[in-house]
Amino acid sequence: GNSVTQMEGPVTLSEEAFLTINCTYTATGYPSLFWYVQYPGEGLQLLLKATKADDKGSNKGFEATYRKETTSFHLEKGSVQVSDSAVYFCALSDTGGGNKLTFGTGTQLKVEL
Amino acid sequence: GAVVSQHPSWVICKSGTSVKIECRSLDFQATTMFWYRQFPKQSLMLMATSNEGSKATYEQGVEKDKFLINHASLTLSTLTVTSAHPEDSSFYICSARPSGSGRETQYFGPGTRLLVL
Numbered sequence: 701g702n703s704v705t706q707m708e709g710p711v712t713l714s715e716e717a718f719l720t721i722n723c724t725y726t727a728t729g730y731p732s733l734f735w736y737v738q739y740p741g742e743g744l745q746l747l748l749k750a751t752k753a754d755d756k757g758s759n760k761g762f763e764a765t766y767r768k769e770t771t772s773f774h775l776e777k778g779s780v781q782v783s784d785s786a787v788y789f790c791a792l793s794d795t796g797g798g799n800k801l802t803f804g805t806g807t808q809l810k811v812e813l
Numbered sequence: 814g815a816v817v818s819q820h821p822s823w824v825i826c827k828s829g830t831s832v833k834i835e836c837r838s839l840d841f842q843a844t845t846m847f848w849y850r851q852f853p854k855q856s857l858m859l860m861a862t863s864n865e866g867s868k869a870t871y872e873q874g875v876e877k878d879k880f881l882i883n884h885a886s887l888t889l890s891t892l893t894v895t896s897a898h899p900e901d902s903s904f905y906i907c908s909a910r911p912s913g914s915g916r917e918t919q920y921f922g923p924g925t926r927l928l929v930l
Contacts, residue, residue, distance in 0.1 A: 704856070732917055743817055743906070743921035789857070793917045801847075801919065803856040 702727045706790045706804035713780055713811050721775040721807050723764075723790035731792040733757075733766055733773040734801070738787045747775075747788070780811045816840055817909050819922035826897055827930055834892045834925045836907030842887035843909035847919060848880075851904040863890045887912065897929040 706723045713719060725731065732751045736744040748757030753768035762777045773790060790804040816839040826832050836846055844865050849857040861871045861882050869882035879901075881893040890909075894901050904926050908919040 708854075734917075736921075738921075741923060743923045744908075745921070749917075800859055800862075801857075805854060805856045 702731070702792060702794050702802040704790050704792055704802055704804035706788075706807055708805070709787075709808035711807060711809050713809070715782055715811055715813055716779045717811075719775070719777040719780045719784075719809070721788055721790075721809070723773045723775065723804060725771050725773065725790075725792050727771075727792055727794045727802075729794045731794040733764070734791040734793065735762070735764055735773070735775050736789040736791060736803075738789065738806070740786070744789060780809070782811045782813060785809055785811045815911070815920045817907065817920045817922040819905075819907055819925050821925060822923065823926040823928075825928045825930065828898050829896055832894045832897055832927060834894075834905055834907075834927075836890045836892070836909065836922055838888045838909040838911075838920070841909075841911045841920075843890075844887065844912040845910040846884060846890040847908045847910075848882060848890075848892050849906045849908070851906060851924075857906060860892075894927065897927070899929045902927055902929045 704725045734749045735747040737747045738744045748759040750757040750766035756765045764773050764775045787806045787808045789806045791801050818837045820835045846863045848860045851857045860875045861869045863869045863882045863884040865884045871877045884890040904924050906924040908921045
């Protein structure tokens with residue numbers, strides 16, 4: 701079956717530090733890959749997505765590249781801000797699975813001044 | 814735009830009682846809504862897919878008689894946990910897919926935390 705594995709948190713960084721949150725997946729078909737972000741007290745929001753191999757999704761300074769050879773979709777940002785503090789979820793949607801979303805466990809990011 | 818609300822945001826109930834959780838799409842119509850549950854330090858697990866005007870489709874291992882889903886309108890779906898027990902304590906999250914949007918589009922509610930004593 702489909703699964704998503706992401707690094708455990710919390711991840712604590714200083715403002716302006718470089719961020720990487722690792723995500724790897726297994727899927728039976730040809731998945732689309734997503735990163736969702738959840739700010740305190742709010743619902744998950746789509747941050748970025750990539751629908752095929754070598755695609756790069758980007759938004760708000762975050763980016764992730766769909767790497768089929770390593771089955772990975774690592775999230776990166778060059779310079780984090782305090783306002784980026786949130787929980788980040790990696791997910792996949794597999795056409796072979798009826799386009800249902802399969803999520804990772806989430807990684808909490810704390811950015812300090 | 815694309816706001817989904819849930820009510821209540823948290824609820825504590827006694828074992829054996831039933832609890833209803835509402836999921837509303839505030840500024841769009843949603844033919845399809847989804848219900849997830851999340852245990853601490855675990856991923857969101859899809860429980861069921863709710864289609865307006867028809868029966869919900871439950872994922873394997875989810876008891877449909879225990880988790881009753883009603884999607885009576887294009888903006889409201891409800892999840893009723895019947896005869897709740899402590900093991901039902903969890904974080905329940907709904908999402909809604911706007912009518913006519915792509916199959917991968919979902920907007921999420923903020924979640925409802927249920928504690929069964």
